[in-house]
Amino acid sequence: MRIAMFPDDYLPDSTLVHAKMFHELAIELKRLGHEAIIITPSHGKQAEHLKIDFIDDIEVWRFRNPPMRGQGKIKRLISESLLSYNSYRALKNFDKLGTFDACINYSPSIFFGALMHWFKKKQNAYIYLILRDIFPQWVIDEGIISPRSPLAYYFRFFEKLNYKSANSIGLMSQANIDYFSKFYPHISNLQVLRNWADITPYNSSLDRNIRKEFSLENKVIFFYGGNIGHAQDMGNILRLVKKMKVHKNAHFLLVGQGDEVDLVLKTKLRDNLDNITFLPSVNQDQYKQLLLQVDVGLFSLAKTHKAHNFPGKLLGYMVQSLPILGSVNEGNDLIKFINDEGAGNAFVNGEDENLFNAAVLLFKNKSYRIAAGLQANRVLKESFSVEAAAAQLIETIGKK
Incomplete structure (x- = not known):
């Protein structure tokens, strides 16, 4: 055809x-x-x-x-x-x-x-x-x-x-x-x-080493890539960033564009969030290279959403065997899916303490991070x- x-x-x-x-x-x-x-x-x-x-x-x-x-x-x-x-x-x-x-x-x-x-x-x-x-x-x-x-x-x-x-x-x-x-x-x-998604993992030499560029060599990097807008409720992620400041080797990397970029930059400056780095949009090859260098894939949807979205960015995380962490609107079947499959942790937006505790677990427990990432990749191959x-x-x- x-x-x-x-x-x-x-x-x-x-x-x-x-x-x-x-x-x-x-x-x-x-x-x-x-x-x-x-x-x-x-x-x-x-x-x-x-x-x-x-x-x-x-x-x-x-x-x-x-x-x-x-x-x-x-x-x-x-x-x-x-x-x-x-x-x-x-x-x-x-x-x-x-x-x-x-x-x-x-x-x-x-x-x-x-x-x-x-x-x-x-x-x-x-x-x-x-x-x-x-x-x-x-x-x-x-x-x-x-x-x-x-x-x-x-x-x-x-x-x-x-x-x-x-x-x-x-x-x-x-x-x-x-x-x-x-x-x-x-x-x-x-x-x-x-x-x-194409389920073939990306494997390439690095044109840009973000760990070296931003002095993140010994950090556990929580990564968010994609649209940074109202539908994603970046305030949700920023609350987590603020709570995670007590863990000096945890760092957040946000990459993308959208209506809430100013919110991210202003909050970083106002609250002295030195544990977050923001980068404007990059092309797909550069994006894939970033996925090779991070440890956890983040996602967020506004709590007022009524639809049950499965953010496409999750597939990129799953291809590279990254564990998934995030929160969405109440009733979204993505919560049960991620948690039941052991691919990471998902919660209702607003359950800040649960999100924080899961982030701490992923930060401290490397074995858990690896196991959840492998499960995410398995689910990808079976269903996506x-x-x-x-x-x-x-x-x-x-x-x-």
Whole structure:
């Protein structure tokens, strides 16, 4: 089959987990004999409406679109809103467009829905929506916008268009399907599609030795990599950082970008948190090198979340056999999953003492860290391989 894939960010510059996931999926689809083409925004200046390049023999079409992340909320909204328009403008007269058997759309963003509708109507393409954020519901849950605000109605319009255009919608767990169905009981084309990763551990010489660079040679490093925003509630991690100051050889490394970077930097300065280092986003190769040098993988989700997210960053930790530590919203089945599998420790956001005690255990007990990391890697191989995700997608699309 000929398959178009629509992540809103992509390699080599993106640090977002889904950019890496889509690249791994494209490689696996190609290995299976399909033609997979990535169609993604340029995120900045580009002379042509459409530019073609190749990464690991995967063909990438970048359409001209303003940058989205790190630009402030208003600029991001404008840029995301233009995704379907600018991609259609670049593709409509493109001589290599041809016909696609299927389109794989990733949400967030919600703004590719109009383009998916066009592909479905004009080419009879099968549209598979990989739904990873039930947006705008989570920003309403967070109190960031009112459910009756003009902005909420604007987002709801594009959200519904996204769902309407999809032949199938893949959510990351049964709990997420149950949650989604409370809001959209009339939508039945749902299935569980877990996050995935290339399960081959990364092994490379280090271009950047962070232990030497930041004098962390004898430290146990707790690592957080990815989006640093409201949905992640960085205050949750910062409370842990503050409590862990009593353990001089425990250090926290945060890497990424987002709306709460200023919170991290201001809190570090205000509370004299010398046990935390912040780095801006790095590319995927640099990110993988960081994972080779740290000891524990951190994650966090805001307590007001209602959906049951499985943060994609966990897969990167699991590939490198890192134990997992973090906290999420109440009722999230990720807590039971991590704890029951012995892959680390997970709690409800707000259970600060439990999170602290688990961090101390991981800090002090190297044998426990290693054992939990090995369990995390075992779970990855059993349940989150890119081969399993690709096979499920092809089977579903093939039924059209």
